[in-house]
Amino acid sequence: MKENTANEVSRILAELLVSHGVKRVVTSPGSRNAPLLVALSNMDDRLELLPVIDERSAAFIALGIASVSNAPVAIVCTSGTALLNYAPAVAEAYYRQIPLIVISADRPAAWIDQDDSQTLHQPGALANFTKRNCNIPASADAENLWFANRVINDALLYAVTGRRGPVHINVQLSEPLDRMTTEPLSPQRVITDVLPTSGLTVAESRALGRELASPAKVMILAGFLSPDPALNRSLRKLSELPNVVVLCETISNLHSSSFISSIDSVLSVMDERQRADFAPDVVITLGGAVVSRYVKQYLRKYMPREHWHVGMTDITVDCFRALTRRVLLPPEQFFRQLASAMQPHRQPSDYAHKWAILSDRAFSLHQAYVAKAPWSDMKAFGVIIPAIPRRWNVQYSNGTSIRYAQLFGRHDYHRCDCNRGVSGIDGSTSTAVGASVAAAGTVTLLVTGDVSAAYDIGVLGVHCLTPRFKMIVIRNGGGGIFRFIGSTRSMSVREPLLCVEPNLPLRQLADGYGMAYYEADSEDSLRDAFARFAAESSRPAILSVSTPEELSAEVLIGYFRRAELLG
Ligand SMILES: Cc1ncc(C[n+]2csc(CCOP(=O)(O)OP(=O)(O)O)c2C)c(N)n1
Numbered sequence: 001m002k003e004n005t006a007n008e009v010s011r012i013l014a015e016l017l018v019s020h021g022v023k024r025v026v027t028s029p030g031s032r033n034a035p036l037l038v039a040l041s042n043m044d045d046r047l048e049l050l051p052v053i054d055e056r057s058a059a060f061i062a063l064g065i066a067s068v069s070n071a072p073v074a075i076v077c078t079s080g081t082a083l084l085n086y087a088p089a090v091a092e093a094y095y096r097q098i099p100l101i102v103i104s105a106d107r108p109a110a111w112i113d114q115d116d117s118q119t120l121h122q123p124g125a126l127a128n129f130t131k132r133n134c135n136i137p138a139s140a141d142a143e144n145l146w147f148a149n150r151v152i153n154d155a156l157l158y159a160v161t162g163r164r165g166p167v168h169i170n171v172q173l174s175e176p177l178d179r180m181t182t183e184p185l186s187p188q189r190v191i192t193d194v195l196p197t198s199g200l201t202v203a204e205s206r207a208l209g210r211e212l213a214s215p216a217k218v219m220i221l222a223g224f225l226s227p228d229p230a231l232n233r234s235l236r237k238l239s240e241l242p243n244v245v246v247l248c249e250t251i252s253n254l255h256s257s258s259f260i261s262s263i264d265s266v267l268s269v270m271d272e273r274q275r276a277d278f279a280p281d282v283v284i285t286l287g288g289a290v291v292s293r294y295v296k297q298y299l300r301k302y303m304p305r306e307h308w309h310v311g312m313t314d315i316t317v318d319c320f321r322a323l324t325r326r327v328l329l330p331p332e333q334f335f336r337q338l339a340s341a342m343q344p345h346r347q348p349s350d351y352a353h354k355w356a357i358l359s360d361r362a363f364s365l366h367q368a369y370v371a372k373a374p375w376s377d378m379k380a381f382g383v384i385i386p387a388i389p390r391r392w393n394v395q396y397s398n399g400t401s402i403r404y405a406q407l408f409g410r411h412d413y414h415r416c417d418c419n420r421g422v423s424g425i426d427g428s429t430s431t432a433v434g435a436s437v438a439a440a441g442t443v444t445l446l447v448t449g450d451v452s453a454a455y456d457i458g459v460l461g462v463h464c465l466t467p468r469f470k471m472i473v474i475r476n477g478g479g480g481i482f483r484f485i486g487s488t489r490s491m492s493v494r495e496p497l498l499c500v501e502p503n504l505p506l507r508q509l510a511d512g513y514g515m516a517y518y519e520a521d522s523e524d525s526l527r528d529a530f531a532r533f534a535a536e537s538s539r540p541a542i543l544s545v546s547t548p549e550e551l552s553a554e555v556l557i558g559y560f561r562r563a564e565l566l567g
C-alpha cells in the first residue's frame, strides 16, 4: 500500500474532488497545505496537478482552464495572504458563473491572532463572491470526518448547480503536518443531485411567443457566453423572423450572417430619427454583462416596454432600468422552445430588414474608415483580426483590445473570451495561459495592451506554458483607453497618472522566458511579422506591435463620427 498523508480530511477532499468531476488542480506551494498536496498527488492520473507559485496567477490560470473546459477546477493554497491573492480571479469567476473550487489550508482556530506566523481570519474571507463557504476544523474524530464529507459534497454540488460559481473550502490543519500512513481511507459517500429538466409547457411557450409576435419590435441581445451550437441554431431561427433582430458581441460566441455582431459600429452610424425608429418594444437578454456602452446608453434612453432576462440566475440584473421578467431556464432550452412556438408571419414587419440595411452601411463605412486610417491601433487591429486563423481560440484583455475586437465584428474563431465579469486587467495573461492548457488541440492567442501585459508578466515563468500560447502586445504608450473615454480624455493627470507607460522590456523578457519574439511598427511590418509569429510552432511566442499614442486615440474617436467624416 502506497504511503499517503495521515490527515484524513485532506484525503476525503482529494477523493471527493475526483468523484465530483474535477480533473485539474492548480496548486501553490506552502507548508500548511502540504498534507493537501500529498493527498492530491496520491490520486495519480485521476487528477492533473499544475504547480504555480503566484496565487493571483494560479487562480486566473484555473479560471481560464475552467471556462474553456467547461468543468470545475480546484485551486489549493497555504494559509495567510496566499488566499487573499485568489480574490481577483474568484470575483471574476463569480460574475462569469465559472465553478472554481477554492481550497485554503489554515491553522487551527485556537492559533489565529496569536502571533503565530502566516495567519489571518480565513473562513469566509472571499464570502462576497463565493456561492458557498465552509470551514473544516482540525480534528480527526468521527463526527468531524462526517462533517467534512458532508460540507465538501455540498460545496462541490453548489459550484455546478443553478447559477454556477466559485465555492470556498477552508481546511484547518494541526501539526505535525508530515505524518504519513499506509492505512486505506474508508470509502467516501458521494452525494449527487437529481435535477428536474422540464422547461416551459407548450401553452407557456406559445403565450410568450404571442407576446413577441409582429408588430412588436423584438431585440435579442447576447452578452458573454460559451460556444453553444444548439443555442446558435435557435437564435438563428428566431433571427429569420421579420420583427426580430439579434445583437451579439465578440465574446457571445454566436455566429450567423443574420446577427448584428458589431454593435458599437452599427449604433455609431445611426441618426437621431433612426434611433427612435429602431428602438425595440421588447428586449430579451442572455449571457453576462454586455461590453458595448453604446447599446446600454441607447436602451436606457429609448427604454423598451419589456425587458426579459433569460438564464439561471439568483441576481436580479436591471441593466436598462426596464426589467419586467426573469426566465430562469438555460438560454439554449428557452430559445429552442421559443423558436418552435413563434408564428412566422402574422403581420408584416420591416424591423429586422431595417437593421440589416443599417448594418451594411455601418460595415461599408467601417471598411472605408479603416482603409484610410494612418498607422494606429485601429490599423493594427485591421491587420490582425482578419489574419487570425479560424481554428484558434482568442482571448482579449480589457482596455481597448476588447473594444477594437467588437468593432471588427468578425468573431468566427473557435472561441473568444475576455475577463468581463469584473473587467480587471490583473489576470488577462494568466487566464489565457490557463485557456491554452485546456485547449490542447489548438493555439490560444491573447491580444492585450502594454499595461495589462506588464501587470501579469510573471505568469510567463510558469511550467505549463506551451508552444500553443501566443500573445500580441499593443504598445501604445500605456493605458490608451484613458485617451479615448470622454471622462478622462482631457484630464491633466491623464498622461502621468492614468496612462502610465510601463517599463516592459518585451524582447529581453521573451528571450529570458524562452519565447519566440517578433515586432512590428507599421502595416507592412505587421503583416510580415504576423505571418512568422503564426507559423512558429516550437515555442510560445510574443508579437510586440508599436503604435503612436495620441494618433491612435484620435483615430478611435474619429471612428464613431465616421458617418459624418466620410459622408
Ligand atoms: C485590476 C485593475 N486595475 C485597474 C483597472 C483600470 N484600467 C482599465 S483599462 C486600464 C489600462 C489598460 O491599458 P492597456 O492594457 O495598455 O490597454 P489599452 O487601453 O492601451 O488598450 C486600467 C488601468 C482595471 N480594469 N483593473
Ligand SMILES: [Mg+2]
Pocket (backbone or CB within 6 Å): 399, 449, 450, 451, 474, 475, 476, 477, 478, 479, 480, 481
Ligand atoms: Mg496600452
